[in-house]
Amino acid sequence: MTGTLPSGMELFGVQRLRLVEGEAPVLSAELEAARDQVWEMAVAANPALFDGPVVGCAGLRWEEPGTLFVRWAAVTYRHYALRQVPGGGALPSLFVNVIQPTDDGRVVVARMSAATAVPGRWQLPGGSVEPPGVGGALDEEALSGQAARELAEEVGVEVEPDKLRLWAATRRGNLSVGLTYLAPPLPEAELRGRFAAVVAAERSAGREPELAEIVFVRSPHELAGLAGPHAGHVEPVVRRYAEAALRRGV
Template identity: 40%
Template sequence: MAAMFVAVLQPCDDGRLLVGRMSPTTSAPGRWQPPGGTPEPPPDGAALDLDVFRLHAARELAEETGSDTAADALVPGPVVLDAQGSLGFLFIVPPRPARELRKRKHYGELARTEIASGVDPEFDRVELIGSLSELRALPGPLASCLELVAGRFLGA
């Protein structure tokens, strides 16, 4: 079923890209994707515009990775149409140090907090990928637009 979504491309300072695997309790268990989700409809009479998408993308990044990136730091990236006909608005955020993302500092703290409160994290694993071959080697399905987006981002 076609939908609208936002996603965030989180690079690290060595050029790799963060991807997460959806946990078993989500609507797409095991699927690798960038942080993101379906935007919530604005209140009656409010516009569904780039600012709404940017705010939602920043919220998804925080919820899924624990990142404290401000919404105004998200730069509009490509707009994609995936294999199911869903329209995606992608944003790019400033790079973070690879060691910070590798240690999963933000993600690890977030996951521990959620599990302690009885909530399953949306991502059960995060990885840094530097090439399409690394992406393709991940165990499990990929979000339909991830290979195209990662290929463009990684220069493949």
């Protein structure tokens, strides 16, 4: 069900989630000041950063085979500046991402644009989990909905959330927890056309698209050939999907 990879990234097979809200760590005045100083320096270096609402992972454990318990807490991006503060105690970030396969067994991998917080990084379509609005709940339906929204906004693929299957989870020490969803396969030509439409629409509105380009990879070897930084979760997810595709004969 789980394995530790050479990068320190763990990969879990998961079928269900149980989510419960917790509380963010209470910070001393000294930690708050140190956090804010690090954040302000980061924003000065990269104005693309913004202090929007996000969800941190306050706890993670197995409850039964295939069911992952997640305790979450509402924070903002500023919270993760605590990673640069000794003894800061930052929560791991919680994010969703999507495997969008082609009908011949390859996977969409995307490069972040220069206007983002991590320019040039290769990753799967996805983004940070956001806390629910007033009266809302953060549950399995909400998470698959956020994954579907990221896929539509970034790649132009509109899919009903219930068509996305929770497929894996990744954990990188105390830095991040990712929930990976599997989308129905589509032809490469259709995916390229949908992505081109997203790029054109963003630029016509005077905005820089979040993704600079997409490519299609069949294996970790092809992924390794992409120049530039890679998000830590991409290689193990691509490897697992490629192995599963090989077993299916795709």
